[in-house]
Amino acid sequence: MERRDAVVIGAGLNGLVAAASLARGGLDVLVLDRAAAPGGVSAEREIAPGFRLPRYTLGSGGLPARIVADLDLPRHGLRFVRAEGGVSCLPDGSYHASYRDGVVHRREIARFSRRDADAWTRYRRDMLRAARGLGPLLEGPARTIPKGLFGGLRARLGLADRIAAIAPEDVADMLRLWTLPMSDFLDGYFESDVVKAHLASAALMRGTLGPCSPTGASRLVAPWIGEPGDAMGGAPETLLPHGGPAALVRALMSVIEAHGGQVRMEAEVTDILIKDKVVRGVVLANGEEIGAGSVLSGLDVKRSFLSLFQWKDLPEGLVERVGRVRMKGVTAKVNLALGAMPDFPYLPPGCPSVAGGLRLTGFIPAQERAFTDWRDRIPPRDPLIDVLIPSFHDATLAPAGMHVLSALVQFVPETLHEGAWSGERRDALGDLVIARLGEISPGIESRILACEVLLPHDLESELGLTGGDLAYGETTLDQMFANRPFPGMGGAETPLRNFYLCSPSAHPGPLVMGGAGANAAAQVLSRRRKRG
Amino acid sequence: MAWGGRKYDAIVIGGGHNGLVAAACLGRAHRRVLLVEARDRLGGAAATAEILPGYRVSAVAHLLEGFPRRLERELKLGKHGLRYAARNIPTVALDRDGKHLLLPRSRKEFSAFAAHLPKDAVAYRDYISRLQTQAALVAPLFAEAPPKPGDAEALRQLLRRLVWRAELGGGATLRRLMRILPESIGDLLDAEFESPLLKGALAFDATLGGSEGPYAPGTAFRAVCREAMRMQGQGVRLPQGGMGSVVDALAAAVSAQRGEIRLGARVARILVEDGVAAGVEMEDGFIVRAPLVVSSAGPRNTLLELLGAARLETGPAMQLRAPAPGGTSAKVNLALEGAPQFAGLAPELHGARLVISPSLEELGHANAACREGDFASDPVMEVTIPSMSDGTLAPAGHHVLSVLVHHVPYDIEGGWPARREAFVQRVVRTLEHYAPGIGDLMIAGEILTPPDIETKYGLAGGDWHQGDVRLDRLFGFRPAPAFGRYGTPVPGLYLCGAGSHPGGGVTGLPGFLAAEVIAAETSVKRTSVGQLDEREPA
């Protein structure tokens, strides 16, 4: 039987990050994936001959500098582009762009409210303070209330002392951020509906909360994590891999191979070898068995436990706990191949923020209605649409002069209250997105060469992602940190020895790209060191 | 005016139950107290109204939950005439098909419950025991004044006590509480129970009085808070003669401490001299002086209008700027010429708290409708028939019915004048479904929409709680961080209404704890000011 130090199931981004970290840590790593090409959710596919794009995700999202440096990715050919924060287009014809430069960004806000332009300074301060407080909590296993009897009690009392020592203003700030809905929180800073809708729409994407749901305000912090404080005073920027997620996947593969690791595609893991409650290896679909010191699963928590194991092998109560993890699809994907460059006549010519993406959104009440529709499981009537044209950055993605457009549609339920997602309803969703695009880019309909609509259940059937949930488990606070994916885990280590979760189902979830993979690898390595 | 020239040690603004409790407690501390109430009757939301001559019912709030025993004893409310018509009132979740569910209070009731819902019985017992462990952790916090902001040592002591108490409930209590804080009651119940009726009723309790639906994060913790609030008293009680009798007893307690009560006296302004509270100016220009002004009016009203934002620093004033969301509860009171019969409900349970909230879904729809500015097609509500246990409320054989309808918007599409009738019809239709024939028994009715509750009973925005039960507005942060612990930046001006810790409900606790803090601070303050002056640089 083949034996490896570590086997990683799934060559998605987090699986590759975990494998690369382990390989750099000197382990003999094997990555197994049932697909033909690596990348998982971020894999690039051809939607029409000559048109390639990340099929399931938007293809944006920055990798934290920590992981880039740890894995030495630039040496493996990865280059980055800094992208500005994007543009929101609102139904009244107004738009709001984000700029890195504080003076320019404040001037942009001043178009809607001069008062809010000044309020931005305070908002930015509070976001950065929160992000700095949050940053350390996202590395390593989630912090939790210390367990144990005597030592634990002393630690618990110590925690009480530390909390008591925080200045009351800071406690009030934290309470507001972690309990308030986005809308109330933003009301505390801004008066302009455009500004509030712009900030809220970015934070709503991929989440299962509406702008008026309590605790939603904390989502506003996400883009600020890792943002240096001495930056230019404007909106946060993201470091995007040049060439899209595919380039990132290539660089990670190169790291793995350079350190003796191996990635085997079209190798589906169907079972986990388990003996005396200790995980010993994996079984492939073709019956091949591979022994492993550690098994890391890049699948979501439900698939990891409920489909890779015999339920009788799992500890008491685990099946129920995993069963209770909420995974709900909330986004659909619309991919377009365009025969020509789309025009955006209502945006300022050369607006640099377009590169960061366009978001078609209503004002906050409309966002809340879109959310309510999703909760009531009716097909979206007025969804939020996040648009990226990756071929702006990388002309090789489409034939010369042509473009690919990638649109993430937020608040699309996985199943419907009445009826099912019929072909008709799927087409209607595609038409709705194209119609909305037509409002900001007249004539785009006539440039569409190919159109593809992917619903949450398509993600489930094609990628095996439970519920089509790109977040790998709802990201409400009761499923974050120490409670991710379920209370008692709060990290990559599972109740089964030698079995680790390296997908965003584990802490820190989708909040940090590649963070779950890096955390899992760090935990595997530290556990090996402890054992000697 | 006749009361000119008299000297007072304290003025209490507002004669709701919290104002009365504060006045009575301050009186006990040998202060000459004047209580001014703008309306011509006391009680605010705690009042008994007469629908028809001979038919009386609690006008707004209709059950006493968590009225502390300590308060009853210290103010000798029994001596002042407070009697209970019923104690430890059970809750029944009404089922559309008559398979009503009595939420068990005893072993015997539990076996009936288990027979009814075999799948959920064990989960329910676990749920209740966890809820009570968690509530027991929180409950003591509701019974004491929060630590002074910035007093790290007091906060440390409090948190350490919390940790020790959590140890008693088992090691996982704190971690479970941390998990519950951001959870929604809907998600929590979905994971544990199958019966929609049970889930609907439990979620109803957790969301009552708030503007959020059952799937809003944070509502699970509200269930804990509500249970903790109930723990302050002894179960759910029905005062004899309606809520008004609680107020009468409190008023008698105030008078017994030589406190003076003025009705129809509306305060126009709180006077501040040299940065210190100096008294109040009445609407007719009359000025009453006192070194202590204690307001049970809403915090926004007290601080931004009566005091004026100009007398606060910008930061604290900003904290109050966001208007509290409007109330979401309406009240329908009916006089019946006969006993209503709820189909399938045992006769002895007609005196129970009857909850109509058949499922989480319907609760959610009612909330969604309310957010959209409409009432639900199937309203969710809490029904009591107080006359079942209190014969003084209606002529023999006749009854009064008190219905609290939840998720009713303050601003309604089309305006309340046009929609009132439809609303009553909707409520009666729902009642008719559960108690066929109830419509024919109706001889009179009174409906109080959220705006009515505002105008008739003086609750700003029709909000029962003077500020929604927001998680960032609890304990020392209620009503806002700068005004926790009842004090304000103006020395001598205090808050004692439901806007302050521990919040709404007829508990008298805000008034009681405010009086405690005032007693402690006004004696300590003199020395602390002296110390400060000594240290002042030359």
Added chain:
Amino acid sequence: MIPDTLLPSPQDEEVENLHPEIDPLDERAAVDPALFEDMRAEPVFARAVLTSPLHLAVAAESRTNNWTVWNGFTTPATLTDLGDEYRALRGAAALMDISPLVKYRIAGRDARPFLDRLVTRDLGALEVDRALHVVFCEGNGFVLGDGLLFRLDDDEYRLVTEETHLAWLLDSAVGFRVRIEDVSATLAVLSLQGPLAALCLAEAGVANIAELLPFAARWTEIAGMPAYVSRTGASGDLGYEIWIDPDDAPHAWRFLLEKSGPYGLTPAGFDLRELARLETGFPRAGKDYLSAFAAIDAADARTPFDLWVEPLVDFGKPLFNGREALRRLVLVEPRRRVVPLVVDGLEPARFAAVHANGRLAGTATSIGFSPALAANIALATVDAAALAASDLAVRAERREGVSVREIVLPARVLTEPAWNNPRRLAIPAPLKA
């Protein structure tokens, strides 16, 4: 020299019609106005370039083409040579465009109580046509900004600040009958500083300028255009600031230069203003200290006691923003202070880190070479504990060609401003020679 092709041809009528006041053949006006949008128009897009209403007039004086950005506005760093401009400032007079300053009009029945609650100083003595340096803090006693407060009328004030504060002003206005407007775009400002400043104004026809006391102001006329002249400006010397309609401002600029040029009046840029400010030891918001709302690290927020030596806080007022917190703060030693430093060495040096006894103790936020002291001076944020250290030093870098050499230069705290001429407060000398 500007190539001929770049100059608009004299036949180009469009240019002439658009800007009749500019002679297209005048070399000094050879700046294409179309490059710059009218700053008063409502912007459709967050533009990269904002210009002062005097931009064309100022640009015409530029010999160095050395520009910088101030508050988002294109501003000359120097117009000719910093040394020449400095000599003019200290020996004759310098004229600067300071229109990028932020100006708020605060008017209404409650303007006075509003400002009383806003700023830490007592406004009791502020009469009409007087100005006062004020500081405003948030609730924890940390400074949001400082500026010059003019009382224009009984119920009308003008607050002039370095940074924008509209959100805080409007939030603070709740409960007051007061109207607050940002009038930055509708008011141009010229700063005329130097020993001959009064003479220059007199020469431009401003009557009785000598009678204008420090921090006083009054309406007058310059070249027939109404102008509000105040005896203000942080140059440590005699100086005036002229508040004028943006349309009139370029004319006033040219008129002043034309009339008083013979006395040595020299147009100058932002670097000179910074140097003059540095010599008086006056910290600038956004550079030497951060507004409390911009301080990401709470330790970067400054109290008034950290920033200024003179008492700018008046506890006699019963209520103002930050009062309670400042009452506590006044009792404790500041943790960090902003102090002027003088650094040894006879040639200009660049430095930032300040060391005390060999350990990092602070940062110099503004640096410059003071010709007055013939030494490098700086404003530095330094740990209060380190100020008593015997051994303050800065790590400076000295560039030679492309090589950089790090050197340690001893430094000490300046007790007196580098430039504080008695003329600043005196009645100007007889005007006509």
